[in-house]
Amino acid sequence: MQRVSRRVSTIAGAGVLALLLTGCGGSDTSKNVSGDKPEADQQAASTATPLTLDTAPRRAHYTDRGKKAHELTLHPTLLELGSAEDLKDVRLDDDVRGMVPHYLTVSITNTGSGEVQSAQVVNNFRLALADGTAGERVSFFSSNPLASPGSGPLETCNGTKAPSALTAGQAATECRVVMLPKGTQPATVSYSDESGIQMWKVEGGDTGSSVLPSDKPAEVTWKDARDKEVPLTVTPKSVRKAGPDALADYNLNARQKAATAYFVTLQHRNNGTSKLYPSMDRAVFLRTASGQTLRPLTLIAIGSNGPKGCESSVPYGMVQPGKSVRQCGVYLVSKGDKPVAVTFSSTADGAEPVAWKAS
Structure with missing residues (x-):
């Protein structure tokens, strides 16, 4: 052979x-x-x-x-x-x-x-x-x-x-x-x-990063209920570590309780001519130093727009043209890790996620 x-x-x-x-x-x-x-x-x-x-x-x-x-x-x-x-x-x-x-x-x-x-x-x-x-x-x-x-x-x-x-x-x-x-x-x-x-x-690892400043607005597009692309202005407002009792009213498992909660708030302005359902928060992710990409935690509380300190100014119904909403999400970061970037993934075909520094 x-x-x-x-x-x-x-x-x-x-x-x-x-x-x-x-x-x-x-x-x-x-x-x-x-x-x-x-x-x-x-x-x-x-x-x-x-x-x-x-x-x-x-x-x-x-x-x-x-x-x-x-x-x-x-x-x-x-x-x-x-x-x-x-x-x-x-x-x-x-x-x-x-x-x-x-x-x-x-x-x-x-x-x-x-x-x-x-x-x-x-x-x-x-x-x-x-x-x-x-x-x-x-x-x-x-x-x-x-x-x-x-x-x-x-x-x-x-x-x-x-x-x-x-x-x-x-x-x-x-x-x-x-x-x-x-x-x-x-x-x-x-x-x-x-x-x-x-x-x-890793030495020299700060090179090659291409994220936006933490408060810089970004122009993106979002598809409405009829699959029509609507222009949005997305602006991060804050990435804040939550207090130790911020989620005390919610039923969390042991692993979730051991993590550190962060509140991430973004503002979305509808620049189009049609109204939008306020679901933009589903496109927001938190990236960490270790390479984790975190989704927002799903929290259910009757009569509340979110935990104290992370309330969302989401209107009942739709977001009208020219109007803005603020949405806050809760992200659980594991012990030993830290947030480094916030991302928004547009629903437009072929669009790349936009990333901002988490500071």
């Missing part, structure tokens, strides 16, 4: 992506199915650029599918910036095409008494930009595990061999490929679990 270079042939799927590698043996499986260059040309592997980051070990927990919490010591050991050259033989899904690979290597030590799955733990790690945009993690599988490994950073990261399960006191090193927009630099590496979030800073 002829041994072939372990090069990428395709990435397929949505969300968590799959990597197929060229096969070994028969003529069909060893062809350059995506225009791979001959093996001789592939020997000059590209290199990755190390980024400077905090690598201090932190204690954390991992909650498994059985809701059992495991004690861990975690930290990133290496973060490298790749290049488009690493993916030259890869067919990418539309949602990651044009992005740049980053190679995140983390250390996981089981400091508890039970067994823990290291591959599940590493899935709780994220890379995020300064505006809270999270990287897209790419998962791989090999169609031919017998093929000789390549020497590029993509293959090196994908070839990390870690134990599938860690016993008490055992440690492992895992590597994952994370895609980020071209021309940006990650600001944080984070690990999240039900018990909270741990974050490590």
Whole structure:
């Protein structure tokens, strides 16, 4: 059987992506199915650029599918910036095409008494930009595990061999490929679990952020009940940490009670000629330093426009042309995290979300 270079042939799927590698043996499986260059040309592997980051070990927990919490010591050991050259033989899904690979290597030590799955733990790690945009993690599988490994950073990261399960006191090193927009630099590496979030800073991570000032109005469009696009002016008014008893009148679970509540208020002005149902608050999200994108909490209280300090001036009925409404939403931020951006997602076809600094 002829041994072939372990090069990428395709990435397929949505969300968590799959990597197929060229096969070994028969003529069909060893062809350059995506225009791979001959093996001789592939020997000059590209290199990755190390980024400077905090690598201090932190204690954390991992909650498994059985809701059992495991004690861990975690930290990133290496973060490298790749290049488009690493993916030259890869067919990418539309949602990651044009992005740049980053190679995140983390250390996981089981400091508890039970067994823990290291591959599940590493899935709780994220890379995020300064505006809270999270990287897209790419998962791989090999169609031919017998093929000789390549020497590029993509293959090196994908070839990390870690134990599938860690016993008490055992440690492992895992590597994952994370895609980020071209021309940006990650600001944080984070690990999240039900018990909270741990974050490590990446040096130079404030570059590449393109959010608006916190009080700058933005012109967007919104579709009315008849699917007609109506111009809106959206202006953030405040992002405020709520008091400890702000949600005392609401029935929250233990995880929600452990989080920090933030009140986010925006003003929406109807600049069109038709009236609007005041549902714009459903398009407002809060992004955090760890890369979390948070939806507003649904709170139900009879005869109230919201908790004290987060009342909305929403009219009964419709928003008339030339009129404005203020809407306040409650967002729960996990322990160890903080808001960095507020976003508004227009319902117009093809429109990109607008983002403001959360300050």
